[in-house]
Amino acid sequence: MQERWGVEREQQDTRYRLSFTVGGLLMPQGVVCARRFVDSRPQPDVPNVPVGAAIVSIRDEVVDSNMLAIRTVSANRRVTAEVCKRLSALSYAELALLASDAVSPQDRRYLMWIAMCRYYLFVGEFASEVLRERFLLGETISHADYDRFVLNKALWHPELESVSAATASKLRGNVFKAMREAGLVEGDPRGVCSIVPAVFGSLLAALEGPDSAASSFFPSRGPMN
Incomplete structure (x- = not known):
């Protein structure tokens, strides 16, 4: 299989990259x-x-x-x-x-979350459509929210339905693990997690700018700095 690099973008008949299992x-x-x-x-x-x-x-x-x-x-x-x-x-x-x-450990975590969300369109859409929205609505997120997201996306991405139960569980677990390590959620990894608002440090905020598309990957009610 040919290796794919860079930002994954939504295109007609394009399958999600789904290799984020570890x-x-x-x-x-x-x-x-x-x-x-x-x-x-x-x-x-x-x-x-x-x-x-x-x-x-x-x-x-x-x-x-x-x-x-x-x-x-x-x-x-x-x-x-x-x-x-x-x-x-x-x-x-x-x-x-x-x-x-010079950059803080937290901003490094945010940069790695940005990288994951850009490379994996599925993760980026989950971050913007579920993580961010759940924060704005109620400040909690659960596996059930993820599962509903997958069911909805499967209408346009049938490859999600062909993933084995074991792989699907690994994908979900790894997304939640990444969110915890990024400092975006905390609490029971198998239950309801509290969402932690993201605040960029000065160096990252200056680099990304106030209108950066990357801000959509983070739970926030206002500017990221």
Whole structure:
């Protein structure tokens, strides 16, 4: 299967990318890979567009040097590939901020959530249509909310119906794990979770801007800064 990079966009007859079965948010791994990418090349003339397949340039080095400190070769390759795919949806400027020592750990988590939401359209739509809306309506979210979202999307994306029960459970669990690790929800992971409003730090707010499309991925009632 041909590898796909960058932001996933809704197109007619396009199947969702549904490979987010492991890893949660992968923030520490994302920082390592972002640093290697930024260190390996100068800033491009247009630093605010997704880097796309250019991220491939670091993948083999990250694996061969075991930069992510993963015990088995197979797991190392799998996690590195997943991290690189998500980072391909960030711009050079966003990767540079992710790699910077000046940015807060929380903003790093937000950047990795942005990466996941952009690379996986399904996750991005869940974030904007369910997580954000549930926060505006009642400030809680549950597995039942996720399941209703899947049923609704399956009307236009029949590939969701072909996913096995075990894989569907992994996908749901990993979305909720990523939200918890991003600091967006807290509470019982198998029950009703409280939604935590997101507030960008000054560096991330300045980079994304007040009208950034990325703000739709976060629970907030107003400006993100």
